[in-house]
Amino acid sequence: MAAIYRAAYRRAALFYRSHSTYVRKMRYLNKLKEDDSLCRQAQTSGTFYIFHNLSPFLQKVGKKYSILQLSAAEMKRILEKFKETEQWIEKSVLIGCSDEHVPHFALDLGALERSVIEVELKGSFTDLRKAFFVVDEKDSSLLASAQGLLRWHDSHQYCSKTGQPTQKNVAGSKRVCHASGITYYPQMSPVVIILVSDSSRCLLARQASFPQGMYTALSGFCDIGEAVEEAARREVAEEVGLEVESLWYSASQHWPFPSSCLMIACHALVRRQQLEISMNSLELEEARWFGLEEIMEGLKREPKSAKQDNGSYLPWFPPKQAIAHKLIDEWVKQQTSQPPQVL
Numbered sequence: 001m002a003a004i005y006r007a008a009y010r011r012a013a014l015f016y017r018s019h020s021t022y023v024r025k026m027r028y029l030n031k032l033k034e035d036d037s038l039c040r041q042a043q044t045s046g047t048f049y050i051f052h053n054l055s056p057f058l059q060k061v062g063k064k065y066s067i068l069q070l071s072a073a074e075m076k077r078i079l080e081k082f083k084e085t086e087q088w089i090e091k092s093v094l095i096g097c098s099d100e101h102v103p104h105f106a107l108d109l110g111a112l113e114r115s116v117i118e119v120e121l122k123g124s125f126t127d128l129r130k131a132f133f134v135v136d137e138k139d140s141s142l143l144a145s146a147q148g149l150l151r152w153h154d155s156h157q158y159c160s161k162t163g164q165p166t167q168k169n170v171a172g173s174k175r176v177c178h179a180s181g182i183t184y185y186p187q188m189s190p191v192v193i194i195l196v197s198d199s200s201r202c203l204l205a206r207q208a209s210f211p212q213g214m215y216t217a218l219s220g221f222c223d224i225g226e227a228v229e230e231a232a233r234r235e236v237a238e239e240v241g242l243e244v245e246s247l248w249y250s251a252s253q254h255w256p257f258p259s260s261c262l263m264i265a266c267h268a269l270v271r272r273q274q275l276e277i278s279m280n281s282l283e284l285e286e287a288r289w290f291g292l293e294e295i296m297e298g299l300k301r302e303p304k305s306a307k308q309d310n311g312s313y314l315p316w317f318p319p320k321q322a323i324a325h326k327l328i329d330e331w332v333k334q335q336t337s338q339p340p341q342v343l
């Protein structure tokens with residue numbers, strides 16, 4: 001028996017020595033997703049981020065907003081206040097873990113009285129459209145993915161083939177319809193976002209629904225069967241009537257509005273021979289070229305200071321939490337650090 005334990009100990013020690021903190025963490029999370037009883041046990045020692053009808057709970061200290069992590073014991077105390085049983089904990093979804101393998105869960109308390117929780121925990125459930133932009137950047141991506149997963153569960157309670165209820169696994173990484181045997185997995189919609197440039201200017205556009213004065217890069221949902229490159233070329237052609245000459249990938253981001261998009265951000269150069277914009281006015285209100293100076297001024301401008309005395313608005317661009325901001329920033333860096341490219 002002792003030999004078996006020694007061998008197991010040696011294997012564990014080897015695993016710890018030969019894998020980084022990151023690898024161990026990812027392996028642990030993967031195990032929690034696959035193993036219901038391990039995950040149920042993890043819920044008793046994990047921390048909880050709470051939501052109310054998809055709005056995350058925020059606390060304000062001075063001018064700073066932060067998200068609250070409840071311990072399992074605090075979570076239990078809140079639920080007991082409502083005479084709700086711990087069964088509620090089963091509704092939570094796994095959203096990550098610390099380097100020390102403390103698992104993090106998100107739980108939507110939408111069925112409970114909102115104001116009672118707010119008074120008890122000294123904070124407020126805040127619409128994600130505000131919360132996303134006022135918390136620290138790492139917290140905004142955590143809120144976005146937690147809300148995305150909770151939203152997906154909320155809207156996939158029934159099997160689309162049989163109409164029967166689906167059941168989530170403990171971690172919330174899938175739902176199963178036991179009548180049909182179909183397994184459903186959380187989904188995101190791929191969206192391309194493209195910053196078009198003619199090498200000395202870049203093209204930004206606005207939709208009529210945008211806040212006044214805000215311009216951003218072109219974007220669009222990928223069609224089924226399309227590669228990212230094809231979607232990017234099609235969107236540029238559809239929205240502004242230009243043909244992309246070359247395209248390169250920059251970065252990606254999970255974007256929670258209106259619901260779970262995977263933003264795939266690219267830079268594109270268009271043919272110098274055809275720089276005339278032919279805007280699709282069903283989708284866009286305005287699309288135009290911006291020079292470097294105007295972009296640099298727009299990046300410094302706050303939405304609040306964009307309104308002029310005559311009622312018109314000076315251009316401003318999405319905040320740093322949006323991947324469009326990164327694309328615009330990168331374009332400025334290209335312009336200021338490299339000689340202009342000749343097509």
Ligand SMILES: NC(=O)c1ccc[n+]([C@@H]2O[C@H](COP(=O)([O-])OP(=O)(O)OC[C@H]3O[C@@H](n4cnc5c(N)ncnc54)[C@H](O)[C@@H]3O)[C@@H](O)[C@H]2O)c1
Nearest residue numbers: 189191216219220221255257258261263318322323324325
């Ligand atoms: N994070 C950022 O920096 C950033 C910047 C720009 C746009 N976006 C996001 O990109 C998304 C798409 O941008 P867009 O409005 O230009 O797209 P778009 O040009 O494809 O037009 C939207 C239209 O596409 C159709 N559509 C096709 N597939 C869809 C799907 N899976 N979900 C919803 N609608 C679908 C609908 O008719 C919708 O009205 C938006 O959700 C927007 O919030 C994010």
Ligand SMILES: [Mg+2]
Nearest residue numbers: 218219220283
């Ligand atoms: Mg679009």
